Amino acid sequence: MADVTIRNLSKHYGAVEVMSDIDLDIRSGEFVVFVGPSGCGKSTLLRMISGLEEESGGSIEIDGRDVTGVEPSERGVAMVFQSYALYPHLTVAENIGFSLSLARVPKDEMRRKIEEAANILQLGPLLERKPKHLSGGQRQRVAIGRAIVRDPKVFLFDEPLSNLDAALRTQMRLELGELHQRLNTTMIYVTHDQVEAMTMADRIVVLNGGRIEQVGTPTELYRAPRSPFVAGFIGSPKMNLFEGPVAEAEGAEVLGLRPEHIVVDATGPWSGDVRLIEHLGAEAIAHVDTPEAGRVIIRLDGEAEVRTGDHVRLTPRPDRMHRFRAGQRLA
Numbered sequence: 001m002a003d004v005t006i007r008n009l010s011k012h013y014g015a016v017e018v019m020s021d022i023d024l025d026i027r028s029g030e031f032v033v034f035v036g037p038s039g040c041g042k043s044t045l046l047r048m049i050s051g052l053e054e055e056s057g058g059s060i061e062i063d064g065r066d067v068t069g070v071e072p073s074e075r076g077v078a079m080v081f082q083s084y085a086l087y088p089h090l091t092v093a094e095n096i097g098f099s100l101s102l103a104r105v106p107k108d109e110m111r112r113k114i115e116e117a118a119n120i121l122q123l124g125p126l127l128e129r130k131p132k133h134l135s136g137g138q139r140q141r142v143a144i145g146r147a148i149v150r151d152p153k154v155f156l157f158d159e160p161l162s163n164l165d166a167a168l169r170t171q172m173r174l175e176l177g178e179l180h181q182r183l184n185t186t187m188i189y190v191t192h193d194q195v196e197a198m199t200m201a202d203r204i205v206v207l208n209g210g211r212i213e214q215v216g217t218p219t220e221l222y223r224a225p226r227s228p229f230v231a232g233f234i235g236s237p238k239m240n241l242f243e244g245p246v247a248e249a250e251g252a253e254v255l256g257l258r259p260e261h262i263v264v265d266a267t268g269p270w271s272g273d274v275r276l277i278e279h280l281g282a283e284a285i286a287h288v289d290t291p292e293a294g295r296v297i298i299r300l301d302g303e304a305e306v307r308t309g310d311h312v313r314l315t316p317r318p319d320r321m322h323r324f325r326a327g328q329r330l331a
């Protein structure tokens, strides 16, 4: 368990600054997810916390100790990579225990730690297998086991589920959530997938262009996105964003409505043609062309009697309207 405190952190490669002004307080035991589009800097930030990437400016504290410039192995962190990075010639047990054998941990203790990790991750029966005889999900568990035996103060995950199929990803999300509850250790997790962020995080850090856009719980980001960028990035399907009124001095407003806040209603003020419906079972997503607001996406009950080609009337819920100006949320 450890706090992670980041102050004024920056990173440049030569003359190119890819990250700046990063201030972040991660609390002990929190599950924090860094999310953002490709190239926003989430891996760079994680790698700076791990020590794999050198900080260009600012500081990082882990558990009250300034680790800026400290070697990765001395920071008390363990990282799990997307690629698993397992040794093909070693068994599951040897892979999990690799760092312990390097550290010359006594055999008994090593065996106990490997078994403990294997139990948590349900790898017990597979300990003597080589990685090539494991499924993708099992390999990822071995990579996590290797992190667990190191007893880190902070776990760092870099897109660990990206190579798994959709069903397995969902299952591993749950398993990681349970692992976090069980170990109660600070975990920092990088993903470009906002669904992963929403389902797993205690708090989400949204990054954009090397800066933090917003930090908050999934509900906070969903209910009160601070910028049109966060509004469009968090939530699936995306929030509908429209051009709003233009005030002479302040410029144009951007208005936003979530798909569930535009409802089909025979007396609604908007009208539109349904161009496409995506049926998801319990709900359906309709894409509707309206003269009033252009193409809007709405969320329907799965049993709603709406079909492609239908003409519908819609009511936007004014109480759920988000308003932004100059990239910032208006009260």
Ligand SMILES: Nc1ncnc2c1ncn2[C@@H]1O[C@H](COP(=O)(O)OP(=O)(O)OP(=O)(O)O)[C@@H](O)[C@H]1O
Pocket: 013, 018, 036, 037, 038, 039, 040, 041, 042, 043, 044, 045, 192
């Ligand atoms: N060694 C490097 N030299 C120059 N620029 C780099 C280097 N490594 C990363 N960058 C740049 O830094 C920025 C952040 O990269 P980073 O890998 O952290 O993004 P990311 O958000 O993790 O993206 P992705 O989801 O695609 O992995 C990018 O613009 C990238 O091109």
